[in-house]
Amino acid sequence: MFTLHGNGVDAGIAIGRARLLRSLGEDILKYNISVDEVEQEISRLQAGLGSAQDALHQTANQLGEEDSAEVRGILGAHITMLEDPVLVQEPMEIIRRQHINAEAALQMHAENLEGVFNRIDDPYLSGKSADVVQVISRIQGELLKQKESTGRSEEEIFDGEIIVANDLMPADTVRLSSHQISAFITNLGGPISHTAILARSMKIPAIVGLHGGIHYLRTGDLLIIDGKRGVVLVNPDTPILKTYQRRRERILRTHQRLDVLIDERASTLDGHEISLCANIEFPEEMAEAMSLNTMGVGLYRTEFLFMNRCRLPSEEEQVRVYASVLRQTDRPVTIRTLDLGSDKQVDGGRLHGSQIANPALGRRAIRLCLHDLSLFKPQLRAIYRAAVYGQARIMIPMLSNIDEVDQLFMLLEELRQELHDQKIRYDPHVPIGGMVEVPAAAVAADLFADRLDFLSIGTNDLIQYTLAIDRIDDEVDYLYDPVHPAVLRLIKATLDAGSVANIPVSMCGEMAGDPRYTRILLGMGLRDFSMDVAAILEVKRRIRLTDISKAQPLVEELLKTGNQKRIRELVEEINR
Amino acid sequence: MRCILRVECNIQVINKLGLHARAAAKLVKLSAGFESSVVLNNGSASADAKSIMQVLMLAASQETHLLLTAEGNDAQLAASRISRLFENRFGEDE
Numbered sequence: 001m002f003t004l005h006g007n008g009v010d011a012g013i014a015i016g017r018a019r020l021l022r023s024l025g026e027d028i029l030k031y032n033i034s035v036d037e038v039e040q041e042i043s044r045l046q047a048g049l050g051s052a053q054d055a056l057h058q059t060a061n062q063l064g065e066e067d068s069a070e071v072r073g074i075l076g077a078h079i080t081m082l083e084d085p086v087l088v089q090e091p092m093e094i095i096r097r098q099h100i101n102a103e104a105a106l107q108m109h110a111e112n113l114e115g116v117f118n119r120i121d122d123p124y125l126s127g128k129s130a131d132v133v134q135v136i137s138r139i140q141g142e143l144l145k146q147k148e149s150t151g152r153s154e155e156e157i158f159d160g161e162i163i164v165a166n167d168l169m170p171a172d173t174v175r176l177s178s179h180q181i182s183a184f185i186t187n188l189g190g191p192i193s194h195t196a197i198l199a200r201s202m203k204i205p206a207i208v209g210l211h212g213g214i215h216y217l218r219t220g221d222l223l224i225i226d227g228k229r230g231v232v233l234v235n236p237d238t239p240i241l242k243t244y245q246r247r248r249e250r251i252l253r254t255h256q257r258l259d260v261l262i263d264e265r266a267s268t269l270d271g272h273e274i275s276l277c278a279n280i281e282f283p284e285e286m287a288e289a290m291s292l293n294t295m296g297v298g299l300y301r302t303e304f305l306f307m308n309r310c311r312l313p314s315e316e317e318q319v320r321v322y323a324s325v326l327r328q329t330d331r332p333v334t335i336r337t338l339d340l341g342s343d344k345q346v347d348g349g350r351l352h353g354s355q356i357a358n359p360a361l362g363r364r365a366i367r368l369c370l371h372d373l374s375l376f377k378p379q380l381r382a383i384y385r386a387a388v389y390g391q392a393r394i395m396i397p398m399l400s401n402i403d404e405v406d407q408l409f410m411l412l413e414e415l416r417q418e419l420h421d422q423k424i425r426y427d428p429h430v431p432i433g434g435m436v437e438v439p440a441a442a443v444a445a446d447l448f449a450d451r452l453d454f455l456s457i458g459t460n461d462l463i464q465y466t467l468a469i470d471r472i473d474d475e476v477d478y479l480y481d482p483v484h485p486a487v488l489r490l491i492k493a494t495l496d497a498g499s500v501a502n503i504p505v506s507m508c509g510e511m512a513g514d515p516r517y518t519r520i521l522l523g524m525g526l527r528d529f530s531m532d533v534a535a536i537l538e539v540k541r542r543i544r545l546t547d548i549s550k551a552q553p554l555v556e557e558l559l560k561t562g563n564q565k566r567i568r569e570l571v572e573e574i575n576r
Numbered sequence: 577m578r579c580i581l582r583v584e585c586n587i588q589v590i591n592k593l594g595l596h597a598r599a600a601a602k603l604v605k606l607s608a609g610f611e612s613s614v615v616l617n618n619g620s621a622s623a624d625a626k627s628i629m630q631v632l633m634l635a636a637s638q639e640t641h642l643l644l645t646a647e648g649n650d651a652q653l654a655a656s657r658i659s660r661l662f663e664n665r666f667g668e669d670e
Contacts (some may be wrong), residue, residue: 073598073601074597074598076598076601077597077598077600077601077628078597080600080601080604080605080628081597081601081628081629081632084604084627084628084629085627086627086628086629086630087629113633116633116635117635131596131597131632132597132629132632311668311669
């Protein structure tokens with residue numbers, strides 16, 4: 001038994017078998033072969049190619065009517081590539097010339113091709129090496145499978161397993177979210193990386209930032225993930241395994257006891273009614289969100305409609321998806337318009353070059369949308385149209401400049417006129433709100449509050465921008481501090497601006513769903529919380545145990561103190 | 577002696593995404609149906625239009641001009657069908 005250490009994301013415990021997710025090239029071993037083995041290695045390569053072709057043909061045959069033409073098209077293109085003799089010509093040459101194994105020859109070829117594509121000066125095409133690379137990695141996968149011959153053919157079933165990866169991209173998280181995974185561990189990533197966010201939404205523990213630790217793990221190792229301590233126990237001894245199994249049972253029991261809170265009101269000991277809403281990403285999450293008696297959806301992220309695909313979703317498709325969410329409740333659903341750029345990019349960065357030095361400060365979210373109206377208009381029109389099926393609200397991410405609001409209003413006016421002229425049914429009264437996540441918007445919150453119908457504080461970005469730390473850089477994540485006086489003051493300024501302008505201010509960032517901050521936020525005046533479904537009951541319990549009048553004076557002191565020790569004491573005292 | 581027909585024409589990539597994987601697959605599928613050889617030139621780079629890998633490596637983005645050379649009995653038909661595929665933006669919207 002040995003242990004690995006990283007950042008724990010969720011206090012839970014998971015026990016399961018490791019499953020290493022291979023990202024291309026990561027575990028491709030290169031070794032030399034003798035001259036006599038060259039032809040044999042080439043036959044191996046051809047056999048691998050053959051199985052990759054068979055596998056893809058099989059997938060293509062399984063496509064049903066409901067699978068889009070796009071999926072068929074991509075699959076067809078991949079099959080065509082696999083059947084093109086040119087694909088393996090160069091790798092065969094490499095094997096002959098350099099006397100190395102087939103996997104490594106493919107790897108060299110893939111990297112060469114990537115290099116060629118990356119030199120292409122066209123954002124649409126340069127991202128396209130992905131197709132070729134994926135095809136090559138399929139052959140590599142077949143070759144590795146032959147060698148391991150573990151008899152695991154069902155490559156895409158992860159039930160009960162613990163996913164081990166170098167890092168997870170947003171695209172992986174989409175693919176994984178439908179599996180019954182018991183935990184994640186990754187080499188990279190801080191506490192609010194995508195992996196961490198996904199783990200929270202799936203209610204499973206994760207440990208991120210293991211700094212190379214995963215290289216000691218193999219698929220099939222028995223792992224205990226202790227999210228609270230940030231520890232991975234590898235192949236544990238029986239007594240330890242037993243202890244952890246008991247502890248896991250206990251955690252599950254407390255979890256179940258939370259269920260009795262579903263029908264209880266979210267009100268404080270001193271009688272304040274608090275609104276709890278859900279953050280969702282997919283229409284399928286609505287049922288659970290509504291089953292918890294939430295007051296609606298405070299954040300519906302729409303990025304995932306735009307990712308993992310080659311063509312942008314049409315207006316019609318968006319109307320269908322938004323309407324399918326709105327139809328599931330008569331309560332407000334806050335639809336956040338496209339928040340892409342930064343670490344989330346459409347189809348390998350085809351919207352704009354992917355090699356921007358500092359994407360978090362670049363043309364993302366509303367900036368991208370106002371720049372590329374072909375992206376923005378169909379989404380806004382779709383929301384207006386879907387709004388006839390429920391209570392939609394439009395929320396604009398990453399506002400930093402008042403001009404953006406003015407431009408937005410002009411655009412909305414134009415779109416309403418357009419819809420009216422085209423005699424298309426739509427709801428003209430959809431409330432328009434903005435996210436406060438750039439410090440400029442928090443400092444000048446009063447100016448935004450004057451123009452908008454509501455504000456919502458996005459704490460992840462607000463903290464990142466205020467404290468100047470990259471949210472995915474685990475070397476600076478120790479500086480990530482939601483109770484930094486600067487952060488708290490910006491939150492307070494936003495809440496105050498809302499109450500002066502008499503518009504609601506909610507919070508939909510990670511902080512809103514973290515019970516450690518619930519009392520602090522209540523003490524500052526926050527009454528509308530929106531969070532991942534997994535956190536709702538925990539936060540509700542916290543609210544029901546809070547007396548705001550007692551928290552308030554301590555919070556006021558917290559806003560004024562710069563002494564780290566005193567800050568910790570105050571947080572402890574507030575939470576006692 | 578058999579007369580081999582050789583047709584050359586200029587075509588332009590007009591679809592937004594250029595010759596990406598799916599478009600290239602369509603081109604290859606169409607080209608493979610002709611008896612003639614079909615070669616595309618992008619400056620000094622040249623590709624057999626029946627090989628998707630070679631077509632992809634042409635790296636033809638939107639607005640690229642290509643020289644198409646078809647050689648064989650059905651060269652005329654091949655050239656006109658293939659130019660039409662480019663003109664129709666490979667069936668894409670933009």
